[in-house]
Amino acid sequence: MQDIGGLTVDLPEQPGVPVAVTDDAILRVRSMIASGELRPGDRLPREADLAERLGLSRNSLREAVKALSLVRVLDVRQGDGTYVSSLRADELLGALSFVLDLHRGDESVLEVLEVRRILEPAAAALAATKASAEDIAALEALCDESERADSVERLVEQDLEFHRRIAQVSGNAYLARLLDTLAGPTVRARIWRGISQGGATDRTIAEHRSIVAALAAGEPDLARSWSTVHVAGVEQWLREISE
Numbered sequence: 001m002q003d004i005g006g007l008t009v010d011l012p013e014q015p016g017v018p019v020a021v022t023d024d025a026i027l028r029v030r031s032m033i034a035s036g037e038l039r040p041g042d043r044l045p046r047e048a049d050l051a052e053r054l055g056l057s058r059n060s061l062r063e064a065v066k067a068l069s070l071v072r073v074l075d076v077r078q079g080d081g082t083y084v085s086s087l088r089a090d091e092l093l094g095a096l097s098f099v100l101d102l103h104r105g106d107e108s109v110l111e112v113l114e115v116r117r118i119l120e121p122a123a124a125a126l127a128a129t130k131a132s133a134e135d136i137a138a139l140e141a142l143c144d145e146s147e148r149a150d151s152v153e154r155l156v157e158q159d160l161e162f163h164r165r166i167a168q169v170s171g172n173a174y175l176a177r178l179l180d181t182l183a184g185p186t187v188r189a190r191i192w193r194g195i196s197q198g199g200a201t202d203r204t205i206a207e208h209r210s211i212v213a214a215l216a217a218g219e220p221d222l223a224r225s226w227s228t229v230h231v232a233g234v235e236q237w238l239r240e241i242s243e
Contacts, residue, residue, distance in 0.1 A: 025061050026064040029064050030068070033084055039084065040084050040086050043081050044074070044083065069082075116182050121224040123167045123170040123179060124214070124224055125221070126220070127167075129220055130169055131216070135165070135215075136215060139165060140209075142161060142162045142208070164180055200233075207230040211227055211230065
């Protein structure tokens with residue numbers, strides 16, 4: 001296994017190419033990118049030239065390129081060459097989204113909710129320092145739409161949009177993309193809570209309005225607290241029904 005940008009990737013063990021050698025090749029290519037020697041959009045040198053330059057076998061370099069392309073650090077274009085990707089958050093986190101889609105049991109969803117409980121309040125606190133009048137008006141409009149929602153599914157859609165906008169207002173593109181990726185695996189749990197738990201819909205809307213009020217007042221700590229309460233509610237409900 002190799003940890004690449006926070007993602008653990010299983011590398012195929014090829015005949016004559018030990019995993020340790022492939023790991024070393026990955027680290028060397030990654031070092032070239034981290035140092036700026038290779039920048040987003042740059043084309044990698046020819047395989048033979050790069051392998052000689054890095055003191056690697058062509059096979060180990062080939063496996064390193066394959067692994068880095070899996071997590072979208074490199075873009076292999078057939079007949080054209082291999083390029084450093086744009087390294088944008090939405091591209092790099094795409095692999096994480098794929099992994100999360102494969103794990104949707106209660107235990108996995110609980111772990112995702114735990115991560116959301118850490119990150120969502122941070123996004124809300126940042127948003128409280130940056131939200132414009134237009135941002136506040138858009139969030140208030142979403143709260144109004146939620147009150148008119150004619151189904152739990154529609155309410156959850158608006159809930160997702162509400163959190164997505166707060167993350168965008170935070171101004172941190174990586175945080176926004178990560179939270180958007182984490183939202184997907186929790187959708188079914190949120191819908192089921194809305195159907196089965198009395199008062200869940202009204203509580204969701206009330207908590208949304210409290211978060212917006214904290215953002216409008218420019219109170220990061222208050223926004224963080226209300227966001228924590230909001231996300232923790234779904235997590236606690238799921239823990240209770242999973243016992």
